[in-house]
Amino acid sequence: MNLKRNVYLDMKSIKEATKILFDHFGHIKTDIETLDVVNAKDRVLATPAMAAISSPNFHAAAMDGIAVDAKVTFGASEDAPITLLPDKNAFFVNTGHVLPVGTNAVIMIEHLNIIDEKNVEIEAPVFPWQHVRKMGEDIVATQLLFPQGHKINAHSLGALLSGGIFKVTVYKQPKVLIIPTGSELRQWQEIKTGQLKPGDVIESNSAVLGGLCEDYGAQFDRHPMLKDNFEKIKQTVGNAVKQDYDMICIIGGSSAGSEDFAKPVISSLGKIYVHGVTMMPGKPVMFGKVSDTPVFGIPGYPVSAIVAFELFAGPLLLNMQKLPKKEIISVQVSPARKIASKLGQEEFLRVKIGSVDGKLMSSQLPRGSGSITTLTEADGIIRIPANSEGISENQSVQAQLLRPLSSIENTIVITGSHDNTLDILADQIKEDSGDISVSSSHVGSMGGLMAIKKGACHMAGAHLLDPEDGSYNISYIKKYLKDQKVWAVNLVMREQGLIVAKGNPENIQSIKDLKEKNLRFINRQPGSGTRILFDYKLKALGISIQDIQGYENDEYTHMSVAVSVLSGRVDAGLGIQAAARALDLDFIPIVTEEYDLIIPDKFYNTQKVQTLLKIIQTKKLQERIVSLGGYSTQNTGKIMYHS
Numbered sequence: 001m002n003l004k005r006n007v008y009l010d011m012k013s014i015k016e017a018t019k020i021l022f023d024h025f026g027h028i029k030t031d032i033e034t035l036d037v038v039n040a041k042d043r044v045l046a047t048p049a050m051a052a053i054s055s056p057n058f059h060a061a062a063m064d065g066i067a068v069d070a071k072v073t074f075g076a077s078e079d080a081p082i083t084l085l086p087d088k089n090a091f092f093v094n095t096g097h098v099l100p101v102g103t104n105a106v107i108m109i110e111h112l113n114i115i116d117e118k119n120v121e122i123e124a125p126v127f128p129w130q131h132v133r134k135m136g137e138d139i140v141a142t143q144l145l146f147p148q149g150h151k152i153n154a155h156s157l158g159a160l161l162s163g164g165i166f167k168v169t170v171y172k173q174p175k176v177l178i179i180p181t182g183s184e185l186r187q188w189q190e191i192k193t194g195q196l197k198p199g200d201v202i203e204s205n206s207a208v209l210g211g212l213c214e215d216y217g218a219q220f221d222r223h224p225m226l227k228d229n230f231e232k233i234k235q236t237v238g239n240a241v242k243q244d245y246d247m248i249c250i251i252g253g254s255s256a257g258s259e260d261f262a263k264p265v266i267s268s269l270g271k272i273y274v275h276g277v278t279m280m281p282g283k284p285v286m287f288g289k290v291s292d293t294p295v296f297g298i299p300g301y302p303v304s305a306i307v308a309f310e311l312f313a314g315p316l317l318l319n320m321q322k323l324p325k326k327e328i329i330s331v332q333v334s335p336a337r338k339i340a341s342k343l344g345q346e347e348f349l350r351v352k353i354g355s356v357d358g359k360l361m362s363s364q365l366p367r368g369s370g371s372i373t374t375l376t377e378a379d380g381i382i383r384i385p386a387n388s389e390g391i392s393e394n395q396s397v398q399a400q401l402l403r404p405l406s407s408i409e410n411t412i413v414i415t416g417s418h419d420n421t422l423d424i425l426a427d428q429i430k431e432d433s434g435d436i437s438v439s440s441s442h443v444g445s446m447g448g449l450m451a452i453k454k455g456a457c458h459m460a461g462a463h464l465l466d467p468e469d470g471s472y473n474i475s476y477i478k479k480y481l482k483d484q485k486v487w488a489v490n491l492v493m494r495e496q497g498l499i500v501a502k503g504n505p506e507n508i509q510s511i512k513d514l515k516e517k518n519l520r521f522i523n524r525q526p527g528s529g530t531r532i533l534f535d536y537k538l539k540a541l542g543i544s545i546q547d548i549q550g551y552e553n554d555e556y557t558h559m560s561v562a563v564s565v566l567s568g569r570v571d572a573g574l575g576i577q578a579a580a581r582a583l584d585l586d587f588i589p590i591v592t593e594e595y596d597l598i599i600p601d602k603f604y605n606t607q608k609v610q611t612l613l614k615i616i617q618t619k620k621l622q623e624r625i626v627s628l629g630g631y632s633t634q635n636t637g638k639i640m641y642h643s
Contacts, residue, residue: 011276011283013386014311014346020273021287021312022319025294030172030246030320037160040152042217043170044322049146052164054136059104061093063131066112066120067103073125081113084120099132106131139163149322171321174218174246176313179236180206181252181261182300183227204372205251205305209298212309216317216326218247228253230261237265241291246320249313251305254284254297262297266290278386280345281369282307301369307348333362333380333399336415336456340390346383351399352439353379354413354457357602361456362399363415363441379403379411379439394454411437412608416448416460417529418557419595420578421492421625425612428621433611442556444528445473449480452600458609459599461491463529467536472594474641481643485601488641490594491616495577495630496533497590499565504586506571511590514572515543521550522564522573530558533591534574559583577630587630596640613637 032046076082084090091100105126113121185203213220253262270290285308286297351362365374380399426438448460466475524530561573580587617637
C-alpha cells in the first residue's frame, strides 16, 4: 500500500467532534448480565429493583429494655408508680429483638426501677409503638427501591439486600482493547536502569489508558506492543473487531508522520469520522468505525493521550453503560502572571494552585504534551478558549480541580529559585505532618521576590548575591520589598560550580575555560540567582557574554542543566553539586552560597509555616539534605534577616 502523510484537512472543534462521536456511537449500549448484588457496586441497573420482602419483616425493639402492651403503663407517675411482672406483662428485650406477641411498646432499660427478679417499677407511661421499629418501617415488599438506570453505590447494596434482592440485572462493563504501537517502544519489564539507548521509549501509555478505562467503568485487554508496520496493525484491528470488544484504542500513529498508521488502518477497514481536533494537547486524536466498533487513534504523547481519552473515549464508555457524566469541580483562580495562548486551539493548561491569603492563585506548568509530570504535579486545569489569545495577570478564570480543595488550602506555596532540598523538604513535611503539603514553582530568585510582592506565594527561595559586599538576598529585599515586612530564614549553604561530563573530558578547571576552549554552555533563566552569579563572575574575569557559546540558552532548574550535560547537548553548565552528583557527573566548585527562604511577616506565624520551620531544624531532615552532597546545614533554620 502506498502510504502518504496524514495531513489534517478538516480539524473539528471539541464540540463538533463530540457531536459527531455521539451521533455515530451514542446509541450503542452494552449487553445486560445478572450479578450477585454484592458484586454489583458501581454498575447500572438495566431493570427496576422491586423489594421482595419488607424490612424489617417483623416488629422489632428499637431499644434495650422491656416490651409491654402500652395500655398497662397508662397512669404511671412518680407519685403513683406501676409495678410490672417480668414474663407476664413485661418482657426483657434487646435492640433488634422480635417484639413478643401482645406487646406494642418498649420501655428503655434506664427508665426502669428493678425491685427484684419478679417486680419492675415504672414511673411514666409509654404510648403505642414507642421505641419500636414497625414491620415495613424501612422497606415494604413490592416497593420500588431503584429504577432502571440507577448507579449502585455502597448504600444501595444495603437497601437491595435488606429488601431481599440478592441478584440484579445490570449493563455489562464495556470491554476495550488497547493496542500500543511504535518501533521506539520498550516494555518496562525488559528495561534495566542505565540500559536505555538513545531513541528508546518506555511504553507507559497502555498502563495509563488501562487505568482510565477502569475509572470509566470498563474492562480492558492490552495487546502486545506492535512496531510501526501497517499490515500488522491492520491485521490486529481486523481480528479485534470480530471479537467481543466494545471499543479499540490504537496508541500512537495518529499524527501526520509517514509512519503514523492509525488513520490508514481505520480507513482501510472502515471509515474515519474525525482526524484532528482544535485543542492542545491532543490535536492528533482521531476516531472512526470498523464493523460497527468505535476505533480511536490516541496520540502517543502521554498528556495528549490522557486528554484525548478523557474528552472522547471515556464519556462514550460511560454512555455505553448508562453511567452519568463525571462531575467536574471548578474554582475561580487568579494566574500569577500573564499567560499567552494560541488562537484557534482550545488549550488545556496545567497549573499549580495555592491558597494565599484567602485567594486562589495559579502558576502554569510546562506545556509539553510529552511531560506526564505536568499532570501529576498539577492541581488543576485551566481551559483557554480557542478564540482567546490568553489570560491577563490576575484575571479571574475557572480551573477544573485535580486535587481536593481542602488539600490545596493546606499547601505551602514556595515560588522562586530551584533547589533539590525543596523536594526533600516536601517529602519530610508530608511524613511528619500528614496533612500539610509543599508546592514549589521554579521561576528564579527574582521571580520569587516578585511573587511575594504580588501576594502569589507564602515564601520564596532565593540566593541573590550582592556583588558589592558579598551578602545574599538582603539588598534585594530592601530594594524590591521595601514596603513589606519579611523574614529571611536560611535553608542551606550550598556549593555552586560547573557541572561537567563524567571524567571531565574537556579538562575544565574554571569559568575561564568556557571562553578559552569555546565550550558549549547552558545558562539559567534571567532573574535566577545562578544567572546573576554567573554574570558577576564573568564581569570579574573581564569576559563578555558574547564570548560564551550558548549564553542565550537557558533552563529553569539545576537538574535540567545537569541533564543537558548528561545528554551531551552541552559541555558545561553552572549549577549545584547535588544536581551533578544525582546524575553521576563531575563538578568543579566555584562558590559556597546562601540559599534562604524569604517569608512575608503575615505568613510567618501561621501554623503551616511554623510547621515547616520546625521541620527544617530536625536532625532527620538535615541528615537527608547533607546526604545529597554539596550542602551544609550549619545555618539551617537561622534567621538571616528580619525587616
